[in-house]
Amino acid sequence: AASTEQDPLPSCTPLCRCHRDGVMLWVECSELGLSAVPGSLSPFTAYLDLSMNNISEIQPHAFYQLRFLEELRLSGNQISKIPWQAFSGLYSLKVLMLQNNQLRRIPAEALRDLPNLQSLRLDANFISLVPDRSFEDLRSLRHLWLDDNALVEIPIRALNNLPALQAMTLALNRIQYIPDYAFQNLTSLVVLHLHNNQIRSLGMHCFNGLHSLETLDLNYNELVDFPVAISNLGRLQELGFHNNNIKAIPEKAFEGNPLLQTIHFYDNPIQSVGKSTFQDLPKLQTLSLNGATDIREFPDLTGTTSLETLSLTRAGIWVLPRGMCRQLPDLRILELSRNQIEELPSFHCCQKLEEIGLHYNKIREIRADTFEQLLVLWSIDLSNNAIQNIHPEAFVTIRSLVRLDLSNNHLATLPLAGLSGLAYLKLKGNLALAESFSKESFPKIRVLEVPYAYQCCAYGACNSFFQPNSLWEAEGTGPEGNEIHKRNLELFPGHTDSHYDPDMDVFQLETEESKLQPSIQCTPSPGPFKPCDYLF
Amino acid sequence: MPPNVSQGCQGGCATCSDYNGCMSCKPRLFFFLERTGMKQTGVCLPSCPNGYYGIRLPEKNTCTKCKADCETCFYDSFCTKCKRSFYLHSGKCLKTCLEGFENNNHTMECTSIVH
Numbered sequence: 001a002a003s004t005e006q007d008p009l010p011s012c013t014p015l016c017r018c019h020r021d022g023v024m025l026w027v028e029c030s031e032l033g034l035s036a037v038p039g040s041l042s043p044f045t046a047y048l049d050l051s052m053n054n055i056s057e058i059q060p061h062a063f064y065q066l067r068f069l070e071e072l073r074l075s076g077n078q079i080s081k082i083p084w085q086a087f088s089g090l091y092s093l094k095v096l097m098l099q100n101n102q103l104r105r106i107p108a109e110a111l112r113d114l115p116n117l118q119s120l121r122l123d124a125n126f127i128s129l130v131p132d133r134s135f136e137d138l139r140s141l142r143h144l145w146l147d148d149n150a151l152v153e154i155p156i157r158a159l160n161n162l163p164a165l166q167a168m169t170l171a172l173n174r175i176q177y178i179p180d181y182a183f184q185n186l187t188s189l190v191v192l193h194l195h196n197n198q199i200r201s202l203g204m205h206c207f208n209g210l211h212s213l214e215t216l217d218l219n220y221n222e223l224v225d226f227p228v229a230i231s232n233l234g235r236l237q238e239l240g241f242h243n244n245n246i247k248a249i250p251e252k253a254f255e256g257n258p259l260l261q262t263i264h265f266y267d268n269p270i271q272s273v274g275k276s277t278f279q280d281l282p283k284l285q286t287l288s289l290n291g292a293t294d295i296r297e298f299p300d301l302t303g304t305t306s307l308e309t310l311s312l313t314r315a316g317i318w319v320l321p322r323g324m325c326r327q328l329p330d331l332r333i334l335e336l337s338r339n340q341i342e343e344l345p346s347f348h349c350c351q352k353l354e355e356i357g358l359h360y361n362k363i364r365e366i367r368a369d370t371f372e373q374l375l376v377l378w379s380i381d382l383s384n385n386a387i388q389n390i391h392p393e394a395f396v397t398i399r400s401l402v403r404l405d406l407s408n409n410h411l412a413t414l415p416l417a418g419l420s421g422l423a424y425l426k427l428k429g430n431l432a433l434a435e436s437f438s439k440e441s442f443p444k445i446r447v448l449e450v451p452y453a454y455q456c457c458a459y460g461a462c463n464s465f466f467q468p469n470s471l472w473e474a475e476g477t478g479p480e481g482n483e484i485h486k487r488n489l490e491l492f493p494g495h496t497d498s499h500y501d502p503d504m505d506v507f508q509l510e511t512e513e514s515k516l517q518p519s520i521q522c523t524p525s526p527g528p529f530k531p532c533d534y535l536f
Numbered sequence: 537m538p539p540n541v542s543q544g545c546q547g548g549c550a551t552c553s554d555y556n557g558c559m560s561c562k563p564r565l566f567f568f569l570e571r572t573g574m575k576q577t578g579v580c581l582p583s584c585p586n587g588y589y590g591i592r593l594p595e596k597n598t599c600t601k602c603k604a605d606c607e608t609c610f611y612d613s614f615c616t617k618c619k620r621s622f623y624l625h626s627g628k629c630l631k632t633c634l635e636g637f638e639n640n641n642h643t644m645e646c647t648s649i650v651h
Contacts, residue, residue: 031546031547051582051583052547052548052582073583075582075583076548076565076582097582097583099582099583100564100565100582118616119616121583123592124564124582124592142616143610143616147592148564148592166614166626166627167610167611167614167616167627169610171592172592172593172594188626190614190626190627191610191611191613191614191627193611196592196593196594212626214613214627215611215613215614237613238613
């Protein structure tokens with residue numbers, strides 16, 4: 001029963017709010033301006049929140065009679081030191097929150113005799129000193145937060161005897177180097193966050209001993225070389241080293257990590273990658289590699305059979321292997337823009353393909369079998385190539401095609417078979433494409449960009465429901481960075497939020513909305529100097 | 537100061553408004569949007585509420601949702617306490633424990649079977 005001002009439970013501490021959980025009591029005293037731990041705490045207190053007060057000191061034995069206390073929150077106070085017996089008697093304590101205080105060193109003496117402590121939060125303090133025996137008695141400790149402090153090195157000896165530790169963050173510190181065997185006894189560690197430090201180099205064996213590690217976050221550091229030390233992490237599933245200074249990813253880089261599902265390494269100046277670097281990663285679902293200008297050949301992805309998203313942009317790939325789709329049966333998104341590709345294989349075996357980005361290449365033709373039988377393909381971007389002809393049956397078997405961008409090519413004609421479902425069609429820049437399209441050609445069209453104004457006349461050239469500006473703003477790759485995020489910008493112009501990540505459902509929503517506003521956006525719209533008659 | 541930003545901000549707020557609550561937090565606190573019905577109110581917290589975990593970055597600290605089967609988590613792929621009817625095992629929430637482990641209905645965790 002919740003306590004109230006009129007009928008306070010006898011053991012509830014004045015000013016605090018309490019409620020009973022069976023026999024136990026939850027005591028909530030946050031943001032009361034308290035400058036010391038209240039004296040009259042019930043022995044049946046299981047949860048005590050003293051956060052966001054002005055407590056600067058904790059008296060020895062302040063919680064002595066709280067044998068049943070499981071969670072103690074002291075975060076957001078002014079605590080700069082904690083005496084030896086401050087937490088004595090807390091045999092049942094599982095969670096201790098000391099984040100957002102003024103601690104400069106780990107209060108090692110106070111952390112003795114907490115046999116059941118599982119979670120210890122020390123983040124957002126000013127800790128630069130971690131005594132060797134800081135966590136010595138915490139044999140049940142599973143989760144440790146030391147992020148956002150002033151550590152300049154890994155506290156190796158303090159971490160030497162934590163057999164139950166499963167998750168630890170040392171992020172947002174000033175660590176520059178990880179020595180060999182830094183975590184060698186943390187055999188149960190599953191998650192290790194080291195992001196936002198100043199790590200420049202790693203010992204070859206620095207991750208030895210982390211037999212259970214599944215997530216390693218090295219993002220936002222200053223690594224120059226690929227972290228080869230990961231080769232010992234046989235159970236690694238998620239690896240991040242984006243925003244570093246790594247220029248090359250060597251052959252066999254991930255040979256020791258067959259369970260990898262995600263690798264985030266964008267915003268590195270990566271120039272070269274081994275041809276078989278990403279081989280034999282059967283769980284990998286996304287591979288995003290942009291701006292690696294030294295890459296000339298399409299990578300060998302044998303054994304990497306679960307890939308759903310592959311983005312390889314701004315490199316030097318000039319040919320795509322004939323059998324690439326057999327290696328990538330689950331591929332949904334293929335982004336190969338800004339390469340040197342001249343000829344396309346048949347993507348027929350990529351049966352789950354939904355989106356293809358091939359803009360800014362040197363493609364000359366689209367054959368009958370290029371996109372054959374791709375039943376869920378709904379978006380193709382072939383803009384800025386050298387396409388002269390498209391086989392009449394190139395789009396016939398694509399049932400779901402909704403977006404097609406062929407702008408800035410060398411087309412003289414456009415085969416219409418298979419294009420009746422288009423909502424977005426871009427053809428501008430094909431100066432030899434002079435034919436006019438009838439309304440029946442694209443019954444569901446919403447946005448149409450054509451080389452000449454007169455080609456818009458079939459869509460009610462001079463009626464007011466034309467909207468002058470195009471939904472599609474200027475294309476462009478935008479700032480350096482992960483092409484996979486910006487790719488969505490290009491496919492969905494008019495959405496400048498770089499985190500806008502539409503999928504087919506969102507797109508269908510927009511298409512549904514269009515039924516409410518049947519207006520068709522056709523540009524360039526006719527005007528005084530762009531008449532409806534074809535003058536030539 | 538824009539007219540709608542009140543003078544005295546509560547707790548960890550750096551800036552706030554009468555209607556929206558906190559709009560930015562004092563350093564090192566987590567910004568969280570509390571939802572009551574349709575209304576959203578900004579609050580600044582030293583730790584994220586149950587069902588969310590905190591991400592600390594140099595420029596801001598935010599709260600992000602744990603997975604659907606998880607009540608409290610260290611990170612989105614690492615749960616520290618599962619929701620009702622799930623058992624915790626090495627950061628994962630399982631409907632039933634793996635071979636070699638048994639469902640401990642007292643702690644709601646998977647405990648290894650000692651032979």
